[in-house]
Amino acid sequence: MRQKPTKIEPAEGKLGVLLVGLGAVSTTFVAGVALGRRHGRRPFGSLTQMGTIRLGKRTDNRSPLIKEFVPLADPNDLVFGAWDCFADDGYTAAAKAGVLHNEDLALAREDLAALRPWPAVFSRDYVKRLDGTHVKKGKNKLELAEQLMEDIRRFQQETGVARTVMIWCASTEVFLRPGPAHESLAALEKAMAANDPSVAPSMIYAYAALRCGVPFANGAPNLTVDIPAMWELARERELPICGKDFKTGQTLMKTILAPGLKARMLGLHGWFSSNILGNRDGEVLDDPESFKTKEESKLSVLDSILQPQLYGELYGDFHHKVRINYYPPRGDNKESWDNLDIFGWLGYPMQIKINFLCRDSILAAPIVLDLALFLDLARRSHLHGIQEWLSFYFKSPMVPPKLYAEHDLFIQLIKLKNTLRWLRGEELITHLGNEYYD
Numbered sequence: 001m002r003q004k005p006t007k008i009e010p011a012e013g014k015l016g017v018l019l020v021g022l023g024a025v026s027t028t029f030v031a032g033v034a035l036g037r038r039h040g041r042r043p044f045g046s047l048t049q050m051g052t053i054r055l056g057k058r059t060d061n062r063s064p065l066i067k068e069f070v071p072l073a074d075p076n077d078l079v080f081g082a083w084d085c086f087a088d089d090g091y092t093a094a095a096k097a098g099v100l101h102n103e104d105l106a107l108a109r110e111d112l113a114a115l116r117p118w119p120a121v122f123s124r125d126y127v128k129r130l131d132g133t134h135v136k137k138g139k140n141k142l143e144l145a146e147q148l149m150e151d152i153r154r155f156q157q158e159t160g161v162a163r164t165v166m167i168w169c170a171s172t173e174v175f176l177r178p179g180p181a182h183e184s185l186a187a188l189e190k191a192m193a194a195n196d197p198s199v200a201p202s203m204i205y206a207y208a209a210l211r212c213g214v215p216f217a218n219g220a221p222n223l224t225v226d227i228p229a230m231w232e233l234a235r236e237r238e239l240p241i242c243g244k245d246f247k248t249g250q251t252l253m254k255t256i257l258a259p260g261l262k263a264r265m266l267g268l269h270g271w272f273s274s275n276i277l278g279n280r281d282g283e284v285l286d287d288p289e290s291f292k293t294k295e296e297s298k299l300s301v302l303d304s305i306l307q308p309q310l311y312g313e314l315y316g317d318f319h320h321k322v323r324i325n326y327y328p329p330r331g332d333n334k335e336s337w338d339n340l341d342i343f344g345w346l347g348y349p350m351q352i353k354i355n356f357l358c359r360d361s362i363l364a365a366p367i368v369l370d371l372a373l374f375l376d377l378a379r380r381s382h383l384h385g386i387q388e389w390l391s392f393y394f395k396s397p398m399v400p401p402k403l404y405a406e407h408d409l410f411i412q413l414i415k416l417k418n419t420l421r422w423l424r425g426e427e428l429i430t431h432l433g434n435e436y437y438d
């Protein structure tokens with residue numbers, strides 16, 4: 001068992017947040033932080049900013065805000081840097097993404113426009129639908145990683161940040177299976193030097209981050225840090241990593257509903273999920289190879305919540321289909337339809353229909369904030385390797401090979417809060433509650 005860290009370093013100084021990809025999610029996140037800082041806008045959707053944590057017994061009445069219970073960086077102390085394969089500054093990118101109303105865009109203009117992305121490590125081999133022009137050149141992938149490391153060091157020097165984290169908010173790459181090049185750090189470096197196609201750009205960023213002592217979170221479903229080579233590097237550098245794929249929209253709904261159906265032992269014949277969206281993410285996902293990466297991420301959720309191997313009669317034979325349709329008029333305001341065919345007592349069938357008119361980036365932005373702050377907390381608490389307590393934020397939580405991932409949002413939340421209690425030496429909450437009846 002991991003020992004409780006003895007000391008959490010204080011959150012002093014500025015925290016650098018490096019965003020890979022300056023698209024809808026990143027710009028909505030940066031604009032939201034700026035609007036909070038300058039115009040008092042509230043951080044709705046952010047657990048670190050709005051959530052409380054119960055401590056001790058229910059009769060103790062101790063429920064501080066999470067941000068007052070653990071030492072987190074203040075959102076006012078965040079400094080941003082970004083890479084993108086297009087040269088648009090943050091304001092232009094946000095305007096193109098079309099998430100924010102014009103009034104909000106105008107209010108955040110200064111902060112967004114100040115964000116000028118550095119040239120990206122990008123190749124169309126991994127994101128077929130984008131023709132990125134603002135890209136680095138290098139003789140091999142190790143050299144490209146060196147160039148990213150130079151960007152990181154320059155950013156740290158110019159801004160004077162005390163600590164830095166990196167979050168992948170760039171497009172979903174084509175589907176890759178773990179292979180020999182991912183097996184160890186030595187194999188990965190050799191593959192990078194040989195320009196092996198199994199090393200995707202996202203891995204080059206993650207490699208550069210970890211080599212520079214920067215924790216890394218993966219907001220997309222790409223393999224990226226979910227390979228033994230990166231676990232080794234994270235262990236060696238004593239850095240936290242987490243992923244994959246921000247849990248927003250339809251999958252968030254699935255992980256809220258499915259545990260409820262299972263708790264009541266209601267069976268499932270089928271779950272059909274359809275989406276329309278018209279942003280750049282939708283355009284990228286229109287390519288079957290990028291969609292395959294996303295599909296794997298979305299499909300894994302139900303199986304692991306419903307555990308058909310344990311509940312064969314209820315969940316042994318359900319149909320699960322996920323469709324994503326690129327439909328430009330809808331922009332970032334994705335619409336999803338879910339049809340659930342369930343059954344209950346005596347096998348009588350019932351249906352549930354969900355029509356979620358969500359805003360993807362509005363749901364994702366507070367996740368980026370929380371991950372930046374919690375990854376930094378993990379670093380200052382000397383936690384390293386895969387941070388499973390951050391599964392709460394991901395569609396395909398990373399776990400060591402011997403474990404299955406926990407997808408149930410409510411178990412994930414208990415795990416997250418118990419980790420915070422554990423970090424601060426508070427009693428863990430089991431919800432047994434016997435003591436109230438003695």
Ligand SMILES: NC(=O)c1ccc[n+]([C@@H]2O[C@H](COP(=O)([O-])OP(=O)(O)OC[C@H]3O[C@@H](n4cnc5c(N)ncnc54)[C@H](O)[C@@H]3O)[C@@H](O)[C@H]2O)c1
Pocket residue numbers: 020021022023024025026083084085086097120121122123127130132168169170171172173201202219220221245246247248249279280281284360361363364
């Ligand atoms: N919005 C959500 O709710 C949500 C949920 C889960 C996952 N995600 C994932 O988050 C990512 C970002 O989503 P988005 O809506 O902001 O997409 P987006 O298309 O608006 O932004 C992605 C940006 O990444 C850039 N990019 C692509 N490859 C790059 C590279 N190698 N280096 C640097 N920049 C690169 C693109 O040019 C684009 O500007 C996507 O992978 C998406 O699948 C989003």
